[in-house]
Amino acid sequence: MSSKISRRQMLGIGAAAIAGAALSKTHAHAINHGGSGPDYKPFRVYDPRRGGDRPYWEKSYSGGPVDVNPLPPVLPGRGYKPVVVPNGAALPFKIVDGAKVFHLIAEEIDHAFDSGLKAKCWGFNGRVNSTVIEAVEGERVRIYVTNRLTVATSIHWHGFNLPNGMDGVGGLTQPYIKAGETVKYEFTLRQYGTQMFHSHHDEMTQMGMGMIGMFIIHPRNPRPEYQVDRDFSLMISEWAIPAGTSRPNTLEMTDFNILTINGKVFPSTAPLICKTGDKVRIRLGNLGATDHHPMHIHGHHFRVTATDGEEIPLSAQWPESTVLVGVGQTRNIEFISDAPGDWAFHCHMTHHVMNQMGHQFPNMVGVKPDGLDEKLRPLLPAYMTMGNTGMDMGKMAEAMPYPRNTISMKGASGPFGDYISMGGLFTIMKVRDGLKSYDEDPGWYKHPPGTVALKATDEELRRDGVDLSSLTVNVDRKSPPSTKASGHSGH
Numbered sequence: 296m297s298s299k300i301s302r303r304q305m306l307g308i309g310a311a312a313i314a315g316a317a318l319s320k321t322h323a324h325a326i327n328h329g330g331s332g333p334d335y336k337p338f339r340v341y342d343p344r345r346g347g348d349r350p351y352w353e354k355s356y357s358g359g360p361v362d363v364n365p366l367p368p369v370l371p372g373r374g375y376k377p378v379v380v381p382n383g384a385a386l387p388f389k390i391v392d393g394a395k396v397f398h399l400i401a402e403e404i405d406h407a408f409d410s411g412l413k414a415k416c417w418g419f420n421g422r423v424n425s426t427v428i429e430a431v432e433g434e435r436v437r438i439y440v441t442n443r444l445t446v447a448t449s450i451h452w453h454g455f456n457l458p459n460g461m462d463g464v465g466g467l468t469q470p471y472i473k474a475g476e477t478v479k480y481e482f483t484l485r486q487y488g489t490q491m492f493h494s495h496h497d498e499m500t501q502m503g504m505g506m507i508g509m510f511i512i513h514p515r516n517p518r519p520e521y522q523v524d525r526d527f528s529l530m531i532s533e534w535a536i537p538a539g540t541s542r543p544n545t546l547e548m549t550d551f552n553i554l555t556i557n558g559k560v561f562p563s564t565a566p567l568i569c570k571t572g573d574k575v576r577i578r579l580g581n582l583g584a585t586d587h588h589p590m591h592i593h594g595h596h597f598r599v600t601a602t603d604g605e606e607i608p609l610s611a612q613w614p615e616s617t618v619l620v621g622v623g624q625t626r627n628i629e630f631i632s633d634a635p636g637d638w639a640f641h642c643h644m645t646h647h648v649m650n651q652m653g654h655q656f657p658n659m660v661g662v663k664p665d666g667l668d669e670k671l672r673p674l675l676p677a678y679m680t681m682g683n684t685g686m687d688m689g690k691m692a693e694a695m696p697y698p699r700n701t702i703s704m705k706g707a708s709g710p711f712g713d714y715i716s717m718g719g720l721f722t723i724m725k726v727r728d729g730l731k732s733y734d735e736d737p738g739w740y741k742h743p744p745g746t747v748a749l750k751a752t753d754e755e756l757r758r759d760g761v762d763l764s765s766l767t768v769n770v771d772r773k774s775p776p777s778t779k780a781s782g783h784s785g786h
């Protein structure tokens with residue numbers, strides 16, 4: 296079966312899956328999976344209120360000569376609410392003999408980070424960084440991995456408690472998956488939480504080319520607190536793609552110029568759309584090469600509710616607005632999206648919200664470029680001194696001629712006609728009252744009158760004793776003649 300299984304056969308949760316699920320209810324404990332271990336019992340009930348009941352020392356439940364017998368498979372929408380994968384999708388599955396069967400295909404993909412930048416990357420099932428595997432605690436999963444690359448690989452299940460031979464470290468726990476081969480992984484999910492998967496052979500190259508993904512395991516017996524209205528899955532990564540080239544440079548150690556969420560840079564990152572008052576969970580994973588990312592949300596505070604798939608007791612959860620997601624880590628954050636608006640959610644490392652930055656330039660802030668551009672233009676026809684005003688680099692970058700296949704420092708046009716000078720590791724959480732559908736971008740937020748920061752009027756300055764008359768440099772003392780400070784011009 297392993298060599299004959301076709302991609303088409305595996306696509307879609309079709310009638311076979313439904314039939315399989317129905318069958319599995321009666322045959323769940325007669326599954327032939329090659330093991331004769333004890334029946335799986337959820338070792339913990341998801342309960343964020345749990346505090347002192349957790350033992351000091353706990354087994355990881357990994358390994359052993361035999362695996363545990365699984366519990367019946369659960370279908371999306373029945374036993375769990377599927378996660379939302381902006382710019383991505385969950386991998387389809389079939390149910391065969393009570394096990395969930397996935398087919399992961401490692402392959403080269405012409406990937407668009409944005410409308411302006413495409414590159415030949417590696418990924419899974421036609422997606423880069425954004426193929427998610429989703430399952431339920433206690434299920435048996437059988438994951439066929441077909442290697443359509445021209446080099447060997449292997450897939451590691453990151454954060455999993457499983458038999459050692461299923462751990463996926465090429466050469467250590469299994470032979471390589473050679474080019475053209477299909478290898479079968481099979482194990483029982485002995486835990487729940489936000490986990491990941493990635494190549495564990497020549498990782499620097501293969502993970503740098505995009506062979507990473509999220510693996511979400513829902514709890515078998517969730518308490519009401521587990522149920523949220525929006526459950527987002529975001530994978531963070533970083534790339535070195537020199538301007539004008541079309542392959543990631545996986546030798547780069549520090550100077551990454553493309554920072555992505557689910558394989559996309561802002562403004563191509565799909566917004567996180569929420570209703571006012573929704574309970575929201577964001578699952579963050581970082582499988583980039585080097586950088587840890589402090590992910591920051593605006594207008595809200597969250598609690599960090601799980602680290603590396605393990606939930607944190609309520610009494611130990613940190614209230615934060617920025618959570619550091621280190622390389623190889625996952626973090627769950629939860630909050631109520633109770634404030635309508637367009638709220639930035641982004642990495643707080645300032646260079647990580649700029650696309651395609653070149654870092655080999657001299658510091659030009661405050662430098663007068665008079666004559667410099669003209670002198671250099673015969674040598675470099677497209678030369679333009681940049682960064683000397685310390686602002687608007689994104690807009691300037693759009694006006695400049697730039698090399699083929701690059702997004703430069705491009706950001707996005709905003710609702711006020713001004714430029715949003717951020718790209719890269721940046722997205723927008725759009726919270727709306729009376730939202731009709733999560734599937735449609737509701738557009739820019741329409742602020743209630745009087746709630747937008749606008750240029751101060753003379754009357755306001757006078758009232759509050761803000762005296763501009765003594766300032767001599769770079770101050771526009773004229774306020775607009777007829778601004779009524781009543782919201783912006785609309786969109």
Ligand SMILES: [Cu+2]
Nearest residue numbers: 588642644647
């Ligand atoms: Cu960052």
